[in-house]
Amino acid sequence: MTIGALSLGHGAEMPLLGFGTWQIRGEKAYEAVRDALEAGYRHIDTATMYGNEAEVGRALRDSGVPRDEVFVTTKLPPERAGRERETLDASLRALGVDAVDLWLIHWPPRRRPVAVWQQFVAAREQGRARAIGVSNFGVHEIDELSAATGVTPAVNQIRFGPRLYDAKLVAQHRERGVVVEGYSPFKTTNLHDPVLTRIAAAHGVDPARVVLRWHVQHEIVVIPKSATPERIATNAAIDGFTLTDEEMAAIDQLGGRR
Numbered sequence: 001m002t003i004g005a006l007s008l009g010h011g012a013e014m015p016l017l018g019f020g021t022w023q024i025r026g027e028k029a030y031e032a033v034r035d036a037l038e039a040g041y042r043h044i045d046t047a048t049m050y051g052n053e054a055e056v057g058r059a060l061r062d063s064g065v066p067r068d069e070v071f072v073t074t075k076l077p078p079e080r081a082g083r084e085r086e087t088l089d090a091s092l093r094a095l096g097v098d099a100v101d102l103w104l105i106h107w108p109p110r111r112r113p114v115a116v117w118q119q120f121v122a123a124r125e126q127g128r129a130r131a132i133g134v135s136n137f138g139v140h141e142i143d144e145l146s147a148a149t150g151v152t153p154a155v156n157q158i159r160f161g162p163r164l165y166d167a168k169l170v171a172q173h174r175e176r177g178v179v180v181e182g183y184s185p186f187k188t189t190n191l192h193d194p195v196l197t198r199i200a201a202a203h204g205v206d207p208a209r210v211v212l213r214w215h216v217q218h219e220i221v222v223i224p225k226s227a228t229p230e231r232i233a234t235n236a237a238i239d240g241f242t243l244t245d246e247e248m249a250a251i252d253q254l255g256g257r258r
């Protein structure tokens with residue numbers, strides 16, 4: 001699978017396609033991550049809140065894929081503010097790794113976000129997170145962290161998909177050097193939309209792959225979740241076709257704004 005990656009600085013390279021693991025736990029999570037690594041994903045998205053870090057870690061080890069070939073993200077629930085260090089320690093222990101590739105603040109903390117961010121900066125300096133970022137933040141909330149600490153989040157993981165496409169919002173992130181990572185690519189999309197089915201038929205793929213390919217061609221990181229082995233595999237097979245400019249523009253317009 002050669003889908004490409006984005007640099008996050010400090011040597012961290014984030015593959016544009018990752019595997020989402022929300023709402024899969026226990027043996028299901030273990031099996032899904034094993035299947036994902038087998039299918040070629042080299043980027044796994046988890047979170048303290050998902051309750052599956054131990055299974056993700058076990059799948060990673062059992063897969064035989066070298067640790068440095070897999071990009072692993074986890075996230076701090078904001079209610080753990082003040083307990084950042086112990087929460088990351090617990091994530092590293094559960095995952096069985098010395099460092100995560102990306103640690104995100106899962107949502108904007110209600111109180112003292114800058115203090116939380118300072119702990120993230122410390123974790124990166126200590127080498128326990130190779131890159132640090134946020135999730136579900138507005139650009140002004142990102143600016144607040146940058147202004148207070150001089151360190152801009154490398155990534156903002158936000159709900160995204162063709163219907164939510166907002167070129168201005170993407171540009172605002174890029175001006176700041178923040179990588180946009182989209183989540184819930186399918187839940188935010190009508191996979192029966194005629195625009196998607198037409199484009200999918202033209203390339204001999206399913207609409208789900210068109211949605212993933214659209215993200216990747218926009219250089220927006222995308223992390224589809226599936227607990228179904230066939231879908232885990234087909235969702236990873238998006239390197240064999242390229243959307244034309246006309247097709248990209250038609251998908252951009254599904255949300256009615258550009």
Ligand SMILES: NC(=O)c1ccc[n+]([C@@H]2O[C@H](COP(=O)([O-])OP(=O)(O)OC[C@H]3O[C@@H](n4cnc5c(N)ncnc54)[C@H](OP(=O)(O)O)[C@@H]3O)[C@@H](O)[C@H]2O)c1
Nearest residue numbers: 020021022045183184185186187208224225226227228231
């Ligand atoms: N930061 C945040 O606040 C946040 C919030 C939500 C999600 N996330 C992350 O983003 C990941 C993805 O988002 P998500 O899990 O919300 O939703 P999603 O990936 O958009 O959708 C998952 C759903 O789509 C189905 N699906 C998968 N492949 C399909 C295909 N080829 N055709 C048709 N349906 C398909 C899955 O069914 P089966 O599993 O039955 O195959 C599942 O029901 C999460 O797992 C998580 O890692 C982050």
